[in-house]
Amino acid sequence: MGRTIALLGAVAMTTTLLGAVLFATTALKNEAERARLTQPDVVVQRLVGGRPALVDASELGFVSSMPGVRRVEARVWGYVFIGSLRANVTVVGRRSDSVDLGLVRGALATGRDLRPGERGAALLGKSLADLLRVREGDAMSLPSADKDPPVLTVIGTFDSPVALYTSDVLLVGEADARAILGLPGNMATDVAIDLANPEEATVVTRAIREKDPNFRVLDKRLLARTYRLTYGRRAGIVLSAALPALLALLILAWDRMAGTSPSERREIAVDMIERWCRP
Numbered sequence: 001m002g003r004t005i006a007l008l009g010a011v012a013m014t015t016t017l018l019g020a021v022l023f024a025t026t027a028l029k030n031e032a033e034r035a036r037l038t039q040p041d042v043v044v045q046r047l048v049g050g051r052p053a054l055v056d057a058s059e060l061g062f063v064s065s066m067p068g069v070r071r072v073e074a075r076v077w078g079y080v081f082i083g084s085l086r087a088n089v090t091v092v093g094r095r096s097d098s099v100d101l102g103l104v105r106g107a108l109a110t111g112r113d114l115r116p117g118e119r120g121a122a123l124l125g126k127s128l129a130d131l132l133r134v135r136e137g138d139a140m141s142l143p144s145a146d147k148d149p150p151v152l153t154v155i156g157t158f159d160s161p162v163a164l165y166t167s168d169v170l171l172v173g174e175a176d177a178r179a180i181l182g183l184p185g186n187m188a189t190d191v192a193i194d195l196a197n198p199e200e201a202t203v204v205t206r207a208i209r210e211k212d213p214n215f216r217v218l219d220k221r222l223l224a225r226t227y228r229l230t231y232g233r234r235a236g237i238v239l240s241a242a243l244p245a246l247l248a249l250l251i252l253a254w255d256r257m258a259g260t261s262p263s264e265r266r267e268i269a270v271d272m273i274e275r276w277c278r279p
Helices: 002-037 057-065 126-132 163-168 174-181 198-211 220-258 262-277
Strands: 042-048 051-053 069-082 087-094 107-111 121-125 152-159 169-173 190-195 215-219
Touching (some): 002 220, 042 198, 057 069, 057 190, 057 198, 069 174, 087 163, 121 163, 126 152, 163 169, 215 220
Parallel strands (some): 087 169
Antiparallel strands (some): 042 190, 042 215, 069 087, 107 152, 121 169
């Protein structure tokens, strides 16, 4: 009886592991897909020594005149380490002509939105505000490359269908973001390009790379395949390691449930004969 319970427990644990891997992989793929859909059609970064570096948006001025290009925006964003969280938060600078929450495809949860050109104000993701334990009207300051970092007043929180945005994104004015991240006024983290027809991304990508091979161009359509391969490969490694164990346990369980083996039956028969022959 004890061996049967141990065997069933081992089978249940292995099956639970396989199910957890499959569920986690599906959840990560769905979250990555939601995040991908919120991104611009094309993102351009500059590589220096194989690493992303700051880019001068004026170098990509020719893109705005290409057919099918709706908008070209130099984005200011970066990471800041928060000691209390022991993690990085993403500081995103919003331009004066960007007055909605389109950057995170979100909607206001509490408070108000940033005004064009407003300084000293911050809009936090709802989950991030809970982690930092701040509310509307609280003042906060982030570690900054500037000797005199700006003091930010929390004016509200936002919600988004992408959990990643609400967990680590902090929206501020572009001037405040440059002060916190230490970015010069003529440089940007990357350049986002929106197209009237996403199928024309290949043409835009080719034109940018011909202009300067040091530009790295990220096509939103290709990110879907990258996410599938990344999560699928990691899940496959775990499944390939766990499946043999599950098969071995199932074979052992079938053998135990099928009955006794010939050697066990012979031992039982010998034992019964010995008992019968005893005086």
